[in-house]
Amino acid sequence: MHPTEADRTDAACEAGRGWIHEAIERVEADRNRSADTHLFPIPLPREWGVDLYLKDESTHPTGSLKHRLARSLFLYALCNGWIREGRPVIEASSGSTAVSEAYFARMLDLPFIAVMPASTSKEKCALIEFYGGRCHLVDDPTAVVAESRRLAAETGGHFMDQFTYAAQATDWRGNNNIAESIFHQMDRERHPVPCWIVVGAGTGGTSATIGRYVRYQRHATRLCVVDPENSAFFEGWVRRDPEFATGLGSRIEGIGRPRVEPSFMPEVVDRMIRVPDAASIAAARWLAGHTGRRAGGSTGTNLWGAFQVISELRAAGQRGSVVSLLCDGGERYAHTYYDDGWLAGQGIDPRPYRAAIDAFLATGVFQG
Template sequence: MDAAPGPRNRRWVHAAIARVEADTNRSADTHLLPLALWPAQRGVDLYLKDESTHPTGSLKHRLARSLFLYGLCNGWIVEGTTIVEASSGSTAISEAYFARMLGLPFVAVMPATTSIAKIALIERAGGRCHLVDDATTVYAQAQRLAEATGGHYMDQFTHAERATDWRGNNNIAESIFDQMALERHPVPTWIVVGAGTGGTSATIGRYLRYRRYDTSLCVVDPDGSAFYRSWTTGDPQATGRSSRIEGIGRPRVEPSFLPEVVDRMIGVPDAASIAAMQFLRANSGRRAGPSTGTNLWGALRLACELVAEGREGSIVTLLCDGGDRYADSYYSPAWLTAAGLDPDPYADVLRHAAETATWPT
């Protein structure tokens, strides 16, 4: 959309930015939670940064806020602009929240497999959901809808890595290091994240270099995703299939994914992500989504490797969102059976890791 210049638009944009910033000012930082799996004598500490405590319940709240500020400051969003996004759910929930705050129409283009609970949260925030059968068409359909309405396609997959200030300004990396300052291993050996847009890994990877930390960045990726295939082969055009773990994994390598800032990638079977999600609930009482399970699987593997090497240190990963929005899917035994996902064999691996601090070869 070409914004009409003039003082009215400028006043509206100023007021909109002030509302977004006021929302940030009302929100406390998310908690950093130690996960006590084994005695402290093992020398390796594991932490979860609980992003489910954001107003919209997920890590994507940070991204949505940054994308709205980016669009407002670039002149792409003005009074009355229809906001359109391609999303698997959580980003759309957060963007619907900010769109309603600014009095703007919002349309989410999502795969038809998106959980019913996520669709309900978007609609509750005043957004409209446009569901597509072929997940690979969400980009084109979102662009088409934005053009048809004279609106703005947010395009999280392109703009995620540039909308966030990776040098600081209370981004997630800066927050992690501030909260780790008084721990016995204040500089993490590893930070573990998944990749949906690639924006979080880009922000953290850049920040680690900018601040000259020795921390390594590991990206975990679900079955069939293009990110892992691309990183391991060096082929930026590598393709995969749509992920069954909502929020992470993509059938193509997104523009916001920066492989050069990633030190290691771990491929995680879908059923292993479910097992780790269940393991977290059993051992901490916290009900998280499946992408948190993917993170935890990778973090536990790295922790066991550190113990095996006789090294001490800390590992930080993310609790991406809460489990309530997955009650009818990943937390449903009937749904898992229908999807052909059996977490039991992977649950045995996790129990063994927790009891012995060793990872099976």
Template sequence: MGNTADRCDPERRAWIAEAVRVVDADANRSADTHLHVFPLPPSWGVDLYLKDESVHPTGSLKHRLARSLFLYGLANGWIREDTTIIEASSGSTAVSEAYFARLLGLPFVAVMPASTSPEKIALIEFYGGRCHLVDDPSAIYAESHRLARECGGHFMDQFTYAERATDWRGNNNIADSIFEQMRLERYPEPAWVVVGAGTGGTSATIGRYARYRRFATRVAVVDPEGSAFFDAYTRGDRDVTARGSRIEGIGRPRVEPSFLPSVIDRMVRVPDAASIAAMRWAADVTGLAVGGSTGTNLWGAALLISEMRERGERGSVVTLICDGAERYAHTYNSDTWLTTQNIDVDPYLTALRAFQRTGVLTDPTAAP
């Protein structure tokens, strides 16, 4: 009969089965996230929607990613009953992973830049995680690998696995949710979906899903100052590096493995001042207190709407509320912080208010 090797451990398989049930039960307890209508004149013929990912249990879009990464790790046998979970994160992914680690009774360590907002650090610690801060943001990968080796833990590595851990064909992923919620709207098939890229997982999921379902919807990725993604996309060069972004959750100093340019239709570079101005503008117009990456999304969405109106096009644009403003009380919502960073949001606020009246978005830095 030949040699055989049986690695089946009934107790370990039973623990994994229970862990998957616990993670799935968390999703089952949560309703889908809201799709808000952004107030624009109906006569424009262009409608804007905000998919509110801030209402997840851990307050951000990254809740979906963390759930997928845990299920991926469990199904692959990488996460066991005694595994320490390690993640390299600027904040929101770590908050969500700390939540799921606590659900499963597992230790969690977030390797983060020392500049991460104190609000996010407090949230990770609230969920039982430990924050390991590094001065050099580019060192978080090597430090994560080192910690995982030393403790025999599992480095989740969101920047590698984000695009493959999520089932992009459907299964209530974010793309499936958007298109289902748009079904009864005036223009149910969006002309554009606008997202930022941190890992690249969200843009990969939406871009793949649109192609798979044969939608004409295009994906625009907005990229903040200091990120490598925009230059990599325009040059066709994945070896581009940059200093890194001040807008937490999006933008990277290097091109991450999960970033897939082939499923993106357009990229827009957004100044930090525009991101923060749009974040504040959203609160004024909608009453929704949103974070900085949502501001980046909104500036990109306004630009696309302005262009659509110039061409006489009708249709809908969808973008995301990634997280709430409460995480940035000491940074983007602080005028003192803006002064120390030499960021002037007033010209961009003026441009956005003019856009709301006219449907035309102008670059306040452009020569007259």
């Protein structure tokens, strides 16, 4: 007997489903092998009554907060049937998400193409290539999404589209997400329920997950989102305009976008702070000197916002804790944020902002 067309179709579907089952098992195994990331305190005068913590996401296998997102995006796309055996995966990224997605694509023996601004650090490009990915650089940072869609159509691959699906792919109610981890790790601290959690926004997925989780668990914690220069999130939040766009790329890799992205959920954000790029870099460099931990510019943006809310808590006579994130390691930015020549070429002078940090630590008053 010869197989019918329906038989052949059923066989192909079963083969495809078998590959998807194996792929999901591999990605889930990565989560089982990964320990949680550390939450470490930043020393402040104890008499202030306010404690500051950073959750060190640089200890993930691919070295950044985006490892969590990449794993969630792969599982989401696999369960939706969007990723197929042998077909390329394409992502629009400023670097760190692409590094993590290249890692998971290699795990599944899939080609991976990262569409990124030409200004992306050489260190991130090298990491993407180390994991078997290909870097597709574009001069206009606002064109990465359109170019990713074009490549997906041309190759028959899947455009992962983190900016659309980040807030949907993560289970915000728990299931080992970053918010659940923060509250579990804070459980035995002096002030276990944070007054504030301070994060940046690239896709908006992390802030959406934390903001939703806080409400779901009925915590009193408030969420502050910090935003770098050129980014649309701050102004879009102030104006309540989900279509707001600056058309400009962010110099702080990993956060900030030329437009308000679909995954950004403004309703779960209690406050936003706009942070100058030089302040972000000054705070990242301060962290390296103060703790020995080198971090990227987005961690500096987080710290600048955290210092501001700590100063306000003290001025109001409130005690409590503030939690933020160490998003990735500073080794990825040796030729940018930690290079004085690069800073001079960009017209960035972190020295006045470093002086403001030193004055804050001496007095408890932040004049940012």
